[in-house]
Amino acid sequence: MKNIFIRRKHILKIYNSLKKKKELFSPLHKNYVGIYVCGPTVYDYLHLGNYRTFIIFDVIVRYFIHLGYKVRYVRNITDVGHLENNEFEEDKILKKSIIEGIEPMEIVNKYTTSFHNSLNFLNLLNPNIEPIATGHIIEQIDMIKKLVKKKLAYIVNGSIYFDINKYIKLYNYGVLSNNKIDNLYTSDTFYNKEKKNSKDFCLWKKANYNHIMNWTSPWGKGFPGWHIECTAMSIKYLGSYFDIHGGGIDLKFPHHECELAQSNSIYNTNNSSARYWMHSNMLTIDGYKMSKSKGNFLKLQDIIKEYTNNCSNIFKFFILKSHYRSIINFSKIDFKKSEKSYLNIIRSLEILNNFTPTKNTQDNFFNTNDWIIKCYKSINDDFNIPLLISNLFEASNLIKRSLLKINKDNFFLLKKYMNYFFFDILGFKKDNSLKRSNNKSKKLDIIIKKLIIIRKEMRKNKEWYYSDKIRKELLNIGININDDKLQ
Numbered sequence: 001m002k003n004i005f006i007r008r009k010h011i012l013k014i015y016n017s018l019k020k021k022k023e024l025f026s027p028l029h030k031n032y033v034g035i036y037v038c039g040p041t042v043y044d045y046l047h048l049g050n051y052r053t054f055i056i057f058d059v060i061v062r063y064f065i066h067l068g069y070k071v072r073y074v075r076n077i078t079d080v081g082h083l084e085n086n087e088f089e090e091d092k093i094l095k096k097s098i099i100e101g102i103e104p105m106e107i108v109n110k111y112t113t114s115f116h117n118s119l120n121f122l123n124l125l126n127p128n129i130e131p132i133a134t135g136h137i138i139e140q141i142d143m144i145k146k147l148v149k150k151k152l153a154y155i156v157n158g159s160i161y162f163d164i165n166k167y168i169k170l171y172n173y174g175v176l177s178n179n180k181i182d183n184l185y186t187s188d189t190f191y192n193k194e195k196k197n198s199k200d201f202c203l204w205k206k207a208n209y210n211h212i213m214n215w216t217s218p219w220g221k222g223f224p225g226w227h228i229e230c231t232a233m234s235i236k237y238l239g240s241y242f243d244i245h246g247g248g249i250d251l252k253f254p255h256h257e258c259e260l261a262q263s264n265s266i267y268n269t270n271n272s273s274a275r276y277w278m279h280s281n282m283l284t285i286d287g288y289k290m291s292k293s294k295g296n297f298l299k300l301q302d303i304i305k306e307y308t309n310n311c312s313n314i315f316k317f318f319i320l321k322s323h324y325r326s327i328i329n330f331s332k333i334d335f336k337k338s339e340k341s342y343l344n345i346i347r348s349l350e351i352l353n354n355f356t357p358t359k360n361t362q363d364n365f366f367n368t369n370d371w372i373i374k375c376y377k378s379i380n381d382d383f384n385i386p387l388l389i390s391n392l393f394e395a396s397n398l399i400k401r402s403l404l405k406i407n408k409d410n411f412f413l414l415k416k417y418m419n420y421f422f423f424d425i426l427g428f429k430k431d432n433s434l435k436r437s438n439n440k441s442k443k444l445d446i447i448i449k450k451l452i453i454i455r456k457e458m459r460k461n462k463e464w465y466y467s468d469k470i471r472k473e474l475l476n477i478g479i480n481i482n483d484d485k486l487q
């Protein structure tokens with residue numbers, strides 16, 4: 001199998017948001033992959049769309065590991081500086097601390113813990129490094145100093161802004177979001193009278209007398225802007241140019257566009273930050289974008305509790321059955337359909353994992369090697385997980401129908417790769433899935449036990465034809481009756 005494994009590694013294609021096309025993945029350093037994913041601003045519970053992003057990038061990281069790469073996965077925590085759009089408003093964390101009547105750092109702790117618990121619950125891998133913005137203030141100040149020195153940033157009354165007009169004379173702007181600068185900001189949404197131009201963005205904000213979260217800088221007491229945090233942390237842990245930068249599609253502009261502008265300015269190039277940019281699409285609820293003001297904000301905990309009997313795998317399956325670049329719409333009907341499909345695969349995996357083939361039959365109706373290649377092909381085509389899942393369905397149906405007829409070698413290969421794809425790459429939790437399936441099949445167990453008793457009676461009465469038929473049917477679903485033991 002090693003041949004298939006090695007061959008697949010070299011044909012992974014990724015849709016690069018920067019180039020607007022699928023490109024062959026080639027790491028900057030042989031056998032190493034550096035990936036930065038923008039983490040949450042820890043001022044509230046995350047919504048379902050945020051979890052979608054982290055589930056997708058978990059699969060991406062798992063796949064690189066499966067292919068044998070040494071991966072450095074960096075995902076940050078933003079615990080300061082995420083201002084509301086017009087930059088007049090307060091830091092989101094500070095604002096929430098006033099609402100909840102606790103210290104800003106208590107807010108940070110509360111929602112970081114909730115975030116970590118949810119990700120563990122979803123069985124997502126921990127990043128190799130999880131840098132925190134307030135732990136990297138020195139790096140951010142250093143970076144701002146460089147931008148000021150290059151005259152690409154200016155100081156006004158203790159705050160510092162990035163000078164977009166100067167930047168566009170030297171470098172490209174808007175390449176990521178594929179837009180001309182005047183279209184990027186259609187109004188003065190970002191207007192602030194300190195700015196030379198409404199398109200400029202904040203690098204460092206002067207702290208007002210009542211702003212608790214502040215740090216000493218060469219420009220007085222203040223705090224960093226959101227965009228500079230990710231530039232400072234990604235460069236520190238992955239270098240000026242690394243393999244993949246990812247995040248939700250809503251971060252493409254302005255966050256990622258601004259990150260790119262900052263690092264290009266520091267390294268005097270149009271090609272800094274990441275070689276491949278990947279963005280996962282949003283999740284809507286009954287056709288509407290999720291937002292707190294619309295009242296359709298759904299928390300992961302509520303969904304899991306209400307619809308899945310505490311099975312995180314079902315939520316994950318619902319997310320993964322759509323391609324990461326398409327919009328997912330959450331509706332109760334679709335969610336239920338997805339649960340049915342998930343249980344279908346899980347049951348066939350149970351059969352597969354509990355079955356022991358006895359004969360080496362000569363089958364020619366299922367070629368496991370071709371099936372494995374097809375599965376890899378799906379993932380290698382820009383992580384087409386829905387297609388991978390449909391391949392798993394194909395195998396699943398075969399397991400339920402014709403397990404007895406599969407050749408012994410094919411059986412073991414199928415078993416190995418079904419488990420690889422489902423548990424190792426897609427990251428489904430083993431105990432969780434089986435528990436859920438077991439709950440559903442308790443009644444089935446009772447029926448099977450009764451059938452075995454009836455069959456025993458039949459054998460006593462020498463009704464061989466039907467007793468043998470029952471034995472074969474049970475074997476087809478992975479239940480092997482040893483008649484020596486029964487008698």
Ligand SMILES: [Zn+2]
Pocket residue numbers: 037038039230255
């Ligand atoms: Zn970021």
